[in-house]
Amino acid sequence: MMDAYDRFELLINDRVVKTPVAIASMAGVVDAAYVLERAAHIGAAFIGGYSIDGPTLEASRQMAEGGRKEFLYDDPLEALGREIDALKQSDVVAGVNLRGSAPAAYATVAEAFEDRVVYEIDAHCRQPAMLAAGCGEFLLEHPARLVEIIRALKSEDVTVSVKVRAGVAADDADLARTVWKAGADILHVDLMDFGHNKLRQIRNASPLTLIANNSINTFDRAMDAFSHGADLVSLARNSDPWTLAGLDAAITRYADEGGWYNAPKQLCRGGDIRALAFCCMPVKPCPLLPALERLGLSKNEYLRVKQEAVKGTPLENGKSTCFGSLAWCCKISSPCMFRNMTLEQRGLSAREYMRCKHRLAEKILHRLFDEETADESS
Template identity: 65%
Template sequence: MMDAFERFGLIINDRVVRTPIAIASMAGIVDARYILERKDHIGVGLIGGYAIDRPTMDAARGMAASSERKEFVYDDPVEALGAEIAQLKTFDVVTGINLRGSSPAAFAAVADAFGDDVVYEIDAHCRQAPMVAAGAGEFYPKNPAALMDVVKTLKSKKVTVSVKIRVGIAADDRALVRALWGAGADIIHVDLMDAGIAKLRQLRNSCPLVIIANNSVTTFDRMREMLSHGADLVSLARQSDVKTLAGLDAAISRYADEDGWYNSPKQLCRGGDIRALTFCCMPVKECPLIPALTRIGLSKDEYVRLKLGAVKGTPLEGGPNTCFGSLAWCCKTSSPCMFRDMTLAQDGIPKKEYMRRKRELSDTLMSRVFHDVPSPESR
């Protein structure tokens, strides 16, 4: 698994993720069998959604009986989930369970049964009226205090928590993800709907959580678009056939091996998220860097000190013939620059290694930007 870690650097639930591709839950469809048929081309499998208490179980039964929708229907949720989880334990896929519950106690009961074996994904996404009326799905982003109670309850069990949301449901998506970060969530699984990449960039700029982006990921271009605007992983649902998954897996692996940073952001001046500060030059002219620093509360001087300090003793420290005397200020390799490339060649630094170092620099910058967990008063 070291190859996968070196390639992507992704760890979820204390396990290396072999590829940044997830299967999103589809009620009545995505179970252990579904994941196992696709296990060679995914890193995370989110089975479900599973109703876990009486109100949501009754809603699931009603939905299955009154429409052509499929639902997982059973009498004992812990027993049903246990049988599914057991089938996935020996395989190289991080397992998550997408849960529909109407109270913190319902989620706590499942966490007590399975401990830290799985990722617990709170379904704050389902928009079916019976499930929302039961106090699950889209009920949660419309009632964020209830959602935070569930997150905090699960985190008290010392487990990894994902929250699946649909953009445009909460009053303010950025405020919601910041509140989820403050409550202890580890992962935001976001259905972008028709909101576009700008919304994903907003979420990335609002929290340091792992982001799984979902919506119409059928091509590598679409995958890279999401990764370059803030996603750590992408997820597929209806289009999660083996052929599509295999193509995406092969393409992102090749890209990572060639580029060195599989989800490198676009540069800030080209619409990138704030991870792209790693590619920005010194703050000496009016450009998108200046308002970005203002938004994140970083002065120009602090930005310069932070960046130069982070590269000290690394291959990025040098570069006297570059525009600002150090590779710390140089752009990404997809942008032509004779001075950067000349320096890399002279110092014997492969472009892949340069990008890997830029990712490390970005991680340092993001640690500073997201140093303080938001308090309830600041949300």
Template identity: 65%
Template sequence: MHIEDHAFERFGLLINDRVVRTPVAVASMAGIVDAAYVLERASHIGLAFIGGYSIDDPTMNAAETIASAGDRKEFLYDDPVTGLTSQIRKLEGSGVITGINLRGSTPDSFCDLVRVLGDTVVYEIDAHCRQPAMVEAGCGEYYLRNVEKLLAVVRALKGTGVTVSVKIRAGIADDDRRLAGKLWEAGADILHVDLMDFGTAKLRQIRNSCPLMLIANNSINTFDRMKDMLSHGADIVSLARHSDMRTLAGLDAAITRYADEEGWYNAPKQLCRGGDIRSLTFCCMPVKECPLIPTLSRIGMPREDYIAMKTGAVKGTPLEDGKQTCFGSLSWCCKTSSPCMFRDMTLRQTGLTKKEYMRLKRELSDTIMSRVFHDVPADTSR
């Protein structure tokens, strides 16, 4: 099997119709993360955002102001198009999906770049930078306090047909949950979240508000921390200051082993243990008072529809079996990390490994997510 086929079987991640070989990414750091930085780390990452790059007069002037103060670096180009073209070319053939983190103050600033650079890279809107000069120039955290302007950039970029990521800092917008929902509705593909000190509770809230690909960022430098993020809604984790070779190699190796052993690399915690909305795949029938009932109410799904959805989704699959289980089908059974003699007995009888069972549960979760966010009106108040 080809390396990319292995990676897709493990993680199931596609960006720009390319397989993401590992859910470990490098986040942009102004003046630091460029093509050379990424190429040194290419064997242990699947995605990298170079930059941030200032792309119009207001943000280029802001970058000059920041750099002249001497306390931090910036990428300074007289012609950002030429600079970005060179950087992107250097990363061709690296096996790493390339994202470009951009600091622009108008939709036209972003769209002008697309006309030259094309659609082979991910365009990341920097709504994250908190440097006063950048905020005054109308980018970075300015967008989180002026959400309609951010949405206008997303819509304009998406209108060109490119893949759009938005990098945000949690806790700046009035409501990160509402922001996530609005970004999804505007056409964003990826939400890259610097969680600051909010942790997994914030991540779970965002996951429950949108179906976007989520990248979790901030101090994710151990496998335990990485697993915590993945089990609360992240698809990918990104590193900035801790993106040294040793840390990246350790995370890449650990998540690969975990995926090969468990079958679902970012399986959520069960709902009754603080899991996000994907964990409905592990829930039983709604017959008792438990976290399932208020969750169904919040997403606007009647109990009967939930039952019909799961029953229909597993029809003709191995999850349909399970007469000895509590509710007569593996579709209602829990995560393999929870001991259950009836589930395990059924798996043995059907010849289904726990790894295969978890992969099927992931497919069921994808069906549930599609139903929640495409057939049911979004509820961004949760």
């Protein structure tokens, strides 16, 4: 039986994520007990949100008095410690969604619990009391403060997620790049009503692990998110055991059959930049050419990157294909007798072909984003 890493090849906080289905935080609701009841069919969970200093605890009390559910306690570290300890019995990758008024508050929590959990910065809450305390959406309108918090957490050598609401920052792609450059590892995006176009925009801006959130409670919606850049999908209000079990089963079955559970749509059909793995040589007018121009990649560089990336792999050859190599062949869902004939001749299954394309996409993205980082540091 295929193991979880072989199926999804997904790691968070140096732990295998057994399924790309997560639970998002809901203040006053999602705690360790909530997660443990659903642990069989989720790969990650973010408990909270938890207020972690005086100003945000006071904001939580005000919100509770107004009728909202909140986690209220006298000692944040003691309360978080109990929850984190309770989650040790599970194979779910645990994260804590935190609301603090200053970078030092986050660093204090990370110093206490080190790498036991993922630390998620709540840049999502839009309640006036939290905004006044300097957290939630306040951070999207003051990205310099958000950067300070990310750096404070990373100074403790921990994994950092940032939970945001799409459409609040001046430019979501710029925001993604900013949090990536600041050192964040994960971007957890409430897509609101923007859908996959926003997701693709964010995916094209950074190599962060990307979690898509908001009404993704069916297999079709999950696949739409995956095919436009998401690595995981998360549920909040609809995170009941039945919905989670159905999603987990359907996504697992798709991964076992297809080989690449979150393969992008082809570039000419609206896919994100991972779809360069499916593009042919740049010999005719098509969406590839403007995509390369936006990326600052010349035709010759594109050719060289793909040719180097497939050396020594099953994609290197393919004399019967249009361009003499499987490197330039399209997604397995697109009919092509020449590609299929080559796969049969080489004894390569459709599933194995897609796994090779996944490796190719990873190498292309590393080339694009790692080189950008190197250019900026030189």
